Amino acid sequence: xxxxxxxxxxxxxxxxxxxxxxxxxxxxxxxxxxxxxxxxxxxxxxxxxxxxxxxxxxxxxxxxxxxxxxxxxxxxxxxxxxxxxxxxxxxxxxxxxxxxxxxxxxxxxxxxxxxxxxxxxxxxxxxxxxxxxxxxxxxxxxxxxxxxxxxxxxxxxxxxxxxxxxxxxxxxxxxxxxxxxxxxxxxxxxxxxxxxxxxxxxxxxxxxxxxxxxxxxxxxxxxxxxxxxxxxxxxxxxxxxxxxxxxxxxxxxxxxxxxxxxxxxxxxxxxxxxxxxxxxxxxxxxxxxxxxxxxxxx
Amino acid sequence: xxxxxxxxxxxxxxxxxxxxxxxxxxxxxxxxxxxxxxxxxxxxxxxxxxxxxxxxxxxxxxxxxxxxxxxxxxxxxxxxxxxxxxxxxxxxxxxxxxxxxxxxxxxxxxxxxxxxxxxxxxxxxxxxxxxxxxxxxxxxxxxxxxxxxxxxxxxxxxxxxxxxxxxxxxxxxxxxxxxxxxxxxxxxxxxxxxxxxxxxxxxxxxxxxxxxxxxxxxxxxxxxxxxxxxxxxxxxxxxxxxxxxxxxxxxxxxxxxxxxxxxxxxxxxxxxxxxxxxxxxxxxxxxxxxxxxxxxxxxxxxxxxxxxxxxxxxxxxxxxxxxxxxxxxxxxxxxxxxxxxxxxxxxxxxxxxxxxxxxxxxxxxxxxxxxxxxxxxxxxxxxx
Amino acid sequence: xxxxxxxxxxxxxxxxxxxxxxxxxxxxxxxxxxxxxxxxxxxxxxxxxxxxxxxxxxxxxxxxxxxxxxxxxxxxxxxxxxxxxxxxxxxxxxxxxxxxxxxxxxxxxxxxxxxxxxxxxxxxxxxxxxxxxxxxxxxxxxxxxxxxxxxxxxxxxxxxxxxxxxxxxxxxxxxxxxxxxxxxxxxxxxxxxxxxxxxxxxxxxxxxx
Numbered sequence: 001x002x003x004x005x006x007x008x009x010x011x012x013x014x015x016x017x018x019x020x021x022x023x024x025x026x027x028x029x030x031x032x033x034x035x036x037x038x039x040x041x042x043x044x045x046x047x048x049x050x051x052x053x054x055x056x057x058x059x060x061x062x063x064x065x066x067x068x069x070x071x072x073x074x075x076x077x078x079x080x081x082x083x084x085x086x087x088x089x090x091x092x093x094x095x096x097x098x099x100x101x102x103x104x105x106x107x108x109x110x111x112x113x114x115x116x117x118x119x120x121x122x123x124x125x126x127x128x129x130x131x132x133x134x135x136x137x138x139x140x141x142x143x144x145x146x147x148x149x150x151x152x153x154x155x156x157x158x159x160x161x162x163x164x165x166x167x168x169x170x171x172x173x174x175x176x177x178x179x180x181x182x183x184x185x186x187x188x189x190x191x192x193x194x195x196x197x198x199x200x201x202x203x204x205x206x207x208x209x210x211x212x213x214x215x216x217x218x219x220x221x222x223x224x225x226x227x228x229x230x231x232x233x234x235x236x237x238x239x240x241x242x243x244x245x246x247x248x249x250x251x252x253x254x255x256x257x258x259x260x261x262x263x264x265x266x267x268x269x270x271x272x273x274x275x276x277x278x279x280x281x282x283x284x285x286x287x288x289x290x291x292x293x294x295x296x297x298x
Numbered sequence: 299x300x301x302x303x304x305x306x307x308x309x310x311x312x313x314x315x316x317x318x319x320x321x322x323x324x325x326x327x328x329x330x331x332x333x334x335x336x337x338x339x340x341x342x343x344x345x346x347x348x349x350x351x352x353x354x355x356x357x358x359x360x361x362x363x364x365x366x367x368x369x370x371x372x373x374x375x376x377x378x379x380x381x382x383x384x385x386x387x388x389x390x391x392x393x394x395x396x397x398x399x400x401x402x403x404x405x406x407x408x409x410x411x412x413x414x415x416x417x418x419x420x421x422x423x424x425x426x427x428x429x430x431x432x433x434x435x436x437x438x439x440x441x442x443x444x445x446x447x448x449x450x451x452x453x454x455x456x457x458x459x460x461x462x463x464x465x466x467x468x469x470x471x472x473x474x475x476x477x478x479x480x481x482x483x484x485x486x487x488x489x490x491x492x493x494x495x496x497x498x499x500x501x502x503x504x505x506x507x508x509x510x511x512x513x514x515x516x517x518x519x520x521x522x523x524x525x526x527x528x529x530x531x532x533x534x535x536x537x538x539x540x541x542x543x544x545x546x547x548x549x550x551x552x553x554x555x556x557x558x559x560x561x562x563x564x565x566x567x568x569x570x571x572x573x574x575x576x577x578x579x580x581x582x583x584x585x586x587x588x589x590x591x592x593x594x595x596x597x598x599x600x601x602x603x604x605x606x607x608x609x610x611x612x613x614x615x616x617x618x619x620x621x622x623x624x625x626x627x628x629x630x631x632x633x634x635x636x637x638x639x640x641x642x643x644x645x646x647x648x649x650x651x652x653x654x655x656x657x658x659x660x661x662x663x664x665x666x667x668x669x670x671x672x673x674x675x676x677x678x679x680x681x682x
Numbered sequence: 683x684x685x686x687x688x689x690x691x692x693x694x695x696x697x698x699x700x701x702x703x704x705x706x707x708x709x710x711x712x713x714x715x716x717x718x719x720x721x722x723x724x725x726x727x728x729x730x731x732x733x734x735x736x737x738x739x740x741x742x743x744x745x746x747x748x749x750x751x752x753x754x755x756x757x758x759x760x761x762x763x764x765x766x767x768x769x770x771x772x773x774x775x776x777x778x779x780x781x782x783x784x785x786x787x788x789x790x791x792x793x794x795x796x797x798x799x800x801x802x803x804x805x806x807x808x809x810x811x812x813x814x815x816x817x818x819x820x821x822x823x824x825x826x827x828x829x830x831x832x833x834x835x836x837x838x839x840x841x842x843x844x845x846x847x848x849x850x851x852x853x854x855x856x857x858x859x860x861x862x863x864x865x866x867x868x869x870x871x872x873x874x875x876x877x878x879x880x881x882x883x884x885x886x887x888x889x890x891x
Binding site for chain 3: 070168
């Protein structure tokens with residue numbers, strides 16, 4: 001529920017960012033790292049901050065929980081941000097407006113990396129390792145009982161199941177509209193709800209199937225099962241730090257520092273970290289630093 | 299009819315709103331309760347219909363203890379008029395009047411008839427007023443409706459809580475007159491709370507004066523005026539009179555009881571009567587008290603030898619008279635203009651009501667001078 | 683051109699808008715019904731037990747100050763998601779204006795009129811139904827109208843807990859940053875408010891003397 005309130009707050013905030021960039025004064029030896037408005041991004045912001053400050057002399061200003069993709073991508077374009085963590089699928093479809101046709105994760109990564117560097121003078125560093133994609137999820141127990149492993153399995157039994165999803169997922173052409181068409185889903189009347197509620201609604205059997213992000217901590221905690229997108233309807237969403245080319249030229253050491261994180265985070269690991277914040281109530285900064293220490297990075 | 303036996307109303311904080319009152323109100327009597335605010339007059343009245351419950355003592359109506367009766371049913375047989383009129387603004391005049399009859403479940407025809415009859419009684423044509431709403435009526439008209447609404451269920455008792463105090467002086471006078479008039483027809487037992495002494499004197503058969511929850515005097519207006527039981531009553535009444543020093547006393551206050559005789563009485567008999575009362579004239583009236591003329595001692599003695607003559611043969615018919623409703627000024631002018639020693643006072647139907655003499659005028663003036671040194675100076679000079 | 687696009691969108695979305703509107707009306711009516719069912723008798727009761735009034739109205743005022751989003755969220759642990767929690771939250775929102783107006787409306791009835799009624803031998807029930815309620819009606823109705831307009835507004839948020847309604851369309855619009863979709867939900871909601879208010883106004887006039 002907190003998320004809904006924060007969503008509105010972040011809308012306000014995003015207005016103030018795009019409205020007055022002079023607000024973000026910065027000096028030569030400081031970089032600004034931004035984050036989108038969800039937990040995983042918070043953790044990534046503080047991980048990136050932690051490693052940069054450990055390995056370089058540069059000061060980092062963390063601007064976590066800024067807003068949606070639109071807000072942060074515009075902010076980095078304008079130079080209000082130097083760095084944030086972006087997802088390959090998001091960059092491809094939402095930011096660049098490119099068509100996605102089912103393809104391998106590496107292909108997508110190379111494509112966005114090239115376009116960003118030429119068009120936006122923004123550099124994609126190496127991916128963290130996890131793929132936070134859109135997916136559909138069910139209670140493990142029910143999925144096993146019905147023998148559902150993949151989207152295709154689900155489609156066959158979907159007429160008898162209830163779908164609960166965020167309004168965004170239901171409305172997006174590359175979201176439910178696409179899944180429905182490709183797999184021939186038969187859900188009778190999907191219930192729209194706040195993103196904060198879908199997992200709980202599924203756990204409590206208010207609905208049977210939800211849209212989910214594959215690294216959400218609640219998948220683990222609520223004993224939910226991520227179904228396999230066997231027809232690759234959703235693009236891969238591998239996360240990687242992206243940085244303005246001018247900042248990287250000025251401080252190449254930042255690139256080296258951030259690349260230390262490359263491949264260190266699996267889906268399960270990210271899920272666990274997310275759960276520590278979302279379910280155990282730890283602060284993202286603490287979780288990020290604990291992880292960095294555990295990995296021997298600081 | 300209504301009997302209070304040792305009735306008290308004591309609130310939790312030991313405030314004695316009404317303190318051991320004994321009161322006996324007769325059937326058909328018009329009682330005014332008067333006193334300063336907080337004296338308990340209103341509380342006393344409201345205990346009769348149990349809007350306020352007595353804490354001790356007994357109140358009997360028709361010999362029955364009202365404490366044993368259902369207050370709702372009790373109230374339906376006691377008319378109630380309040381100061382702020384209290385007409386229901388969302389109901390027509392007709393519905394307002396028919397309220398108690400409806401509560402008593404009278405049939406519609408009987409209700410309608412009663413409403414029409416009552417409206418006509420106070421000079422509001424039923425056709426015109428029945429379907430209007432209270433807000434469309436003047437204050438005076440509204441309170442007329444308030445009064446007849448209290449009468450609608452034909453209750454033997456009517457309680458009135460300062461019913462005219464919110465009205466302008468002219469409407470107030472009118473409604474007082476109408477109420478008196480109405481009372482001669484309906485003969486209800488009326489308990490009327492007021493703080494206006496003139497109103498009490500004008501309307502009530504008996505007045506109960508209250509102070510600090512106690513009934514300190516309960517008597518006719520005349521007796522209270524003549525024999526106030528204590529200084530409080532004297533000043534209470536006196537203080538109010540002070541407000542009126544600018545105006546002269548009324549004819550009624552000044553006039554004395556006349557010595558009258560009938561037209562067929564013999565002359566000798568009449569002379570004896572005059573001698574007995576030490577007067578020089580007899581007022582002649584008929585059996586209905588209608589004034590016929592004045593027989594002076596001179597005329598009687600002149601014709602005394604004629605044994606066949608009676609008073610009507612010697613009396614003077616053309617004598618100046620004054621009406622009860624006229625002002626004292628008029629009486630004084632008549633006396634001086636006509637060079638007469640006295641004026642018979644007649645009411646609207648020419649009945650003899652009293653007599654104003656030069657001597658009685660002087661008496662009144664003297665007492666006015668005593669009670670107020672400057673107020674009556676202007677008319678003191680004129681009397682001579 | 684933009685307007686044309688809007689019309690095309692409306693055409694495509696028409697069944698969705700109709701369903702949303704119908705769900706919205708259901709949410710509103712049920713919440714108002716429950717709100718009235720609780721607030722009207724409670725308001726009347728409080729005029730008879732005035733020492734409780736301050737506390738009770740205070741509590742409902744506190745409910746009113748809880749942001750509607752938070753109240754909706756607060757319901758989830760108890761009522762899950764969907765129609766249930768939305769109805770509970772909306773009913774709670776409807777309480778205060780109706781309760782407060784019923785209470786102050788009846789207390790505001792000219793005491794002289796009430797005294798006259800009691801003095802003439804009305805039972806307290808007759809005083810209530812023949813005098814107090816008819817005279818307080820305009821104020822009570824104003825409370826109901828306030829509650830209605832508010833409930834229709836807050837009901838758009840019910841879409842966040844899966845209760846559907848016009849909020850569903852609005853939130854899809856917000857998620858996609860599509861003004862036209864937002865309008866397609868917001869305009870019917872505003873129209874609903876006006877229509878409900880108008881109907882209640884007519885009722886108010888009709889029942890008044």
